[in-house]
Amino acid sequence: MSIAAKVSTRTKKPHLEIQGGFQLSGDLKVSGAKNSALVLITAALLTEEQVCLSNVPELTDIKAITDVLGTMGVKSSYQGDVLQLQADQICHSDPPYELVNGLRASFFCIGPLLGRLGKAKIPLPGGCRIGARPVVEHIRGLKALGALVNVEHGVVTASLRGTSGRLKAAPIVFDCPSVGATETVLMAAVLAEGTSTIENAAQEPEVQDLANMLNAMGARVRGAGGPIITIEGVETLHGCNYSVIPDRIEAGTFLIAAAITRSKIRVSPVIPDHLNAVLQKLRDAGCSIEINKQAITITPGEIHGVDITTQPFPGFPTDLQAPFMALLVTAKGTSVVTEKIYENRMQHVAEMQRMGASIRLQGNTAVIEGVPQLSAAPVRGGDLRAAAAMVLASLAAKGTSLVEGLDHLDRGYAFLETKLNGAGSHIIRYQN
Numbered sequence: 329m330s331i332a333a334k335v336s337t338r339t340k341k342p343h344l345e346i347q348g349g350f351q352l353s354g355d356l357k358v359s360g361a362k363n364s365a366l367v368l369i370t371a372a373l374l375t376e377e378q379v380c381l382s383n384v385p386e387l388t389d390i391k392a393i394t395d396v397l398g399t400m401g402v403k404s405s406y407q408g409d410v411l412q413l414q415a416d417q418i419c420h421s422d423p424p425y426e427l428v429n430g431l432r433a434s435f436f437c438i439g440p441l442l443g444r445l446g447k448a449k450i451p452l453p454g455g456c457r458i459g460a461r462p463v464v465e466h467i468r469g470l471k472a473l474g475a476l477v478n479v480e481h482g483v484v485t486a487s488l489r490g491t492s493g494r495l496k497a498a499p500i501v502f503d504c505p506s507v508g509a510t511e512t513v514l515m516a517a518v519l520a521e522g523t524s525t526i527e528n529a530a531q532e533p534e535v536q537d538l539a540n541m542l543n544a545m546g547a548r549v550r551g552a553g554g555p556i557i558t559i560e561g562v563e564t565l566h567g568c569n570y571s572v573i574p575d576r577i578e579a580g581t582f583l584i585a586a587a588i589t590r591s592k593i594r595v596s597p598v599i600p601d602h603l604n605a606v607l608q609k610l611r612d613a614g615c616s617i618e619i620n621k622q623a624i625t626i627t628p629g630e631i632h633g634v635d636i637t638t639q640p641f642p643g644f645p646t647d648l649q650a651p652f653m654a655l656l657v658t659a660k661g662t663s664v665v666t667e668k669i670y671e672n673r674m675q676h677v678a679e680m681q682r683m684g685a686s687i688r689l690q691g692n693t694a695v696i697e698g699v700p701q702l703s704a705a706p707v708r709g710g711d712l713r714a715a716a717a718m719v720l721a722s723l724a725a726k727g728t729s730l731v732e733g734l735d736h737l738d739r740g741y742a743f744l745e746t747k748l749n750g751a752g753s754h755i756i757r758y759q760n
């Protein structure tokens with residue numbers, strides 16, 4: 329290849345340059361869970377006292393949600409992995425569209441604002457690349473708690489009915505076990521008058537983490553982690569010190585990094601029960617898994633195809649569908665991957681095909697014939713987990729890949745290339 333051709337293939341956008349084909353070894357350390365931390369941060373709005381969160385991952389999404397709270401007058405300081413928040417003077421309850429639009433999780437503010445101040449005005453989060461992602465269930469839940477909720481001109485306005493100054497407890501049955509809706513209603517109901525129940529609640533570990541933090545603040549929540557949650561409302565909540573659970577999706581990504589490079593790796597800290605569905609599929613694919621308290625050691629054997637269908641927890645997580653597909657394109661035999669949570673989460677297929685993967689896509693089902701070797705290519709991750717999947721595929725590919733989409737990647741993986749390089753990968757970040 330001529331020098332001119334080499335230059336022309338290099339992207340000017342921020343990217344990772346990944347030399348494939350190196351084995352990994354040693355340990356990979358897992359940060360705190362992004363999806364927990366995002367919601368726990370908004371729970372700080374529920375009290376005027378100081379909330380001190382530890383094991384908070386250093387991610388652009390975390391900075392974004394802290395900025396959203398900052399616009400409402402919440403004071404914060406972040407040092408090491410400790411984030412201190414104090415919402416003693418909330419100056420207003422309507423965060424600006426520009427910030428909320430960039431981060432869907434900003435919508436989480438609606439529950440605590442309504443519970444604490446009795447009012448909230450939040451721009452409706454838009455759809456995103458992976459699907460429409462409605463908030464219908466969140467709004468139904470808040471209405472059931474007695475809130476007046478109006479959606480007009482793209483803004484959700486919520487306020488209290490009557491003069492009691494508090495929401496009223498209610499039995500709530502969700503049509504689908506939405507993680508965000510369960511968390512929103514949980515945060516609103518902890519300060520409501522009376523005892524609420526949520527049926528068909530999301531059972532994800534992040535919901536349980538939120539309930540544990542709320543209980544540490546003086547709330548009375550039982551049953552989180554199961555399908556029925558009971559919330560006995562209290563008048564006020566106090567501050568707390570709370571540590572975020574390890575990120576099960578980052579841990580899963582690291583286990584797949586080991587499997588795809590056929591390397592023995594120890595991943596910690598993890599809560600192994602949070603990864604049962606993923607560990608089962610890794611075993612089925614030919615990996616040996618050893619669990620020792622908060623650590624998982626994976627030793628890959630010959631990797632063969634397995635079928636995967638994404639489901640709400642405790643099923644296989646949609647957030648590891650794309651990363652796991654990267655492994656399956658290198659497996660021996662056929663795999664079928666079915667995406668059941670999001671309507672548009674197969675965009676990584678075309679990028680993997682550019683690296684030599686053999687995938688037939690029929691709607692939201694991908695039929696994969698494993699190939700012995702992927703070849704490096706310039707590729708782009710169009711959403712957070714697709715970007716992670718392209719990094720994984722690049723670790724196994726022959727040659728040097730350029731992975732774009734770091735704006736997505738940095739939303740959910742703290743120091744990804746530093747961590748992987750510590751275990752033996754060859755990744756260089758270019759900011760432009």
Ligand code: UD1
Binds near residue numbers: 464466506647
């Ligand atoms: C959370 C996670 C995200 C993960 C997802 C599913 C955070 C910040 N994000 O997103 O990483 O991929 O759970 O595990 O925690 N739905 C409706 N109506 C609603 C709400 C949801 O039909 O009112 C549907 C959605 O379109 C989607 C499914 O339910 O198909 C799951 O969505 P949900 O559980 O709400 O996901 P999020 O909380 O947005």
